[in-house]
Amino acid sequence: MKPLPSSPIGRQPGRTSRAGLTLTEVTISTFLVGLVLVSALSGVTGVYKTWIASESQHKAAALARQMMSEIMQQEYKETGVLPSLGIELPETSLNRALWDDVDDYDGWQSTPEDKNGFPLAGYSGWTREVTVDYANVSSPQNTAASDQGLKRITVTVTEPGGRQTILVGYRSQWGVLESAPEADTTVQSWAGVELQTGQGVALQGGTEITNHAEDP
Template sequence: MHTNHPYAELPMRHRGKRPARRRAGISLAEVVVSIPLVGLVMVGAMNATGSVLRTWSQARESYQGHSLGEQLMAEVLQQAYEDPDDPPTFGVETGEPVAVRTAWDDVDDYYNLSQSPPRTRAGAAISGYTGWTQQCSVVYATLADPTQASATDAGLKRITVTVTDPAGRATVLTAYRSRWGAGEQPPAVDTTVQGYVSHDLTAGGGTLRGGASLFNHAE
């Protein structure tokens, strides 16, 4: 017979041990294996970044070199085939200053121009182009083969503008000016015209200079 007693022993449940909780983390062996893998990934990423930056820098300098060349070429082509005021002399005529180009009025005044850094026609250095060089040569060209120089004036001049960046990369532009071309038809009265329109774009510590030549003739 079962008797309820206040001190009767109650059945006890058997509790097993709780499974040990695993600690999150990595082992020393995993660290040792991952170090060279991470290093390889970082080296690849740095190489890719460096390649992108070099490509961007080269593209920017190529663009700048072409723009500087276009700017100087537009200035040269604005001038007359030969001096309209003085007896024709190949090169800068007497009384025309060498350091400032505001008095230059024919294309062969530029035949031996070399300036570093590039300068405006008024002689002011163009900001942001330290280490760059602008050069211009003008020669008589033969009519049968304009790529060949001529010892005498056959009515054609070949103009070559060379822009060299600080790394030594050169951008070369070539143009021709004829004694009988449309540029030798001056306006009936003195007129002020614009020969070149430029713009500067500054971003990320760099400057891109661009522009376009306007084929206006100024006498």
Template sequence: MTKLRIHRCGTRSHLRHGISLLEVAISSLLVGVTLVASLQTVGAVYRTQRLNASRLTGSSLAMELMTEILAMPYEDPDINSLTLGRESGESAVNRLDFDDVDDYKNLNSLGVKSKDGTAIADLTAWRRQVDVNWFDPLTGLNAILDSKLKKIVVTVTSPVGDVTTLTAYRSKWGMLEQTPVVDTTAVTWIGATLQVGVGNPSTYIGTQITNLASDAP
């Protein structure tokens, strides 16, 4: 009797226990692209927030100083000067000495200060500058002689170089030049400083009030 032996041939499956170098490279590339896109988005949002905050603070600081200037008389009430600028005896750093609009000409203050020269915290790196000139409305240019109209330009520069410019015109026959019937106090500006948490920078904001007046105490 002949016996037949049957041999079965087959393949053995091999299980993989890792990933290939190509898969690692592709995965790293995808993660890198996603990370870069995310960082760019976050950076753009941060820059936008910083710019908006800087513009808001710059506008508020410019409006505050401009309101202070416009509340002053058109010209010195005691001296009939033929030139623009501070008169003799008026301090360049203490604005309490200023008694007319053009005393603010060439004011250049590094660090925001109150009218008496007191520095305001968290705003020491801001700069405020003022230029005052006679203005000719017919030509749209600065005038050499008194045209009874002064152009006032307030420039505010942030610590990172963002610039805010505010321009106003002051007439010799403006409302504030008229003699009131009774003694009154006109409220033209109100502001506030907001700080969230200890050690965080403050935001200085304010607004001009044009229609509010109350009797002086």
């Protein structure tokens, strides 16, 4: 009986060995990896831009609500003077702490600051402005030539890039805010919160608190 022919150890009959990847395979693999990286980076960039835009929108809305809350806490109009829009003596345009009625804010514009004139941190390049108009009682979106007992307040917040957030409110001379308090007191007009991230970015939010003399 003749012995069966043997094959070299480590090799199978009918197969040839390969030394490694060809240049074509390396090129295709590199191309595919590059496509994956580009897609991944594009996704990360989109998420980052969305996050930045969302942060700016929250900051702008908080600034607008804070200013609207401050204005709404003032009296509808100055007593004992002729009705007009703007500040009255001895009020000055440089000291918001002296303003005591809604239309004192008409035409005001400044970088974000509190009522005492101290700048708010983190808002470099931002601006806030206010316009107050007499509103038509039957169609409040339209401006009236004289006071009909309703004022339209428009607060505009402008970001450093130019995008604007506009908040519109109405104040009536017949509203509950015109109820005279029984005694002088200090009230809380706005509540807010600020979240600080590890990268030094602050997220802010808040809301106005409607104060009145007594519950209906």
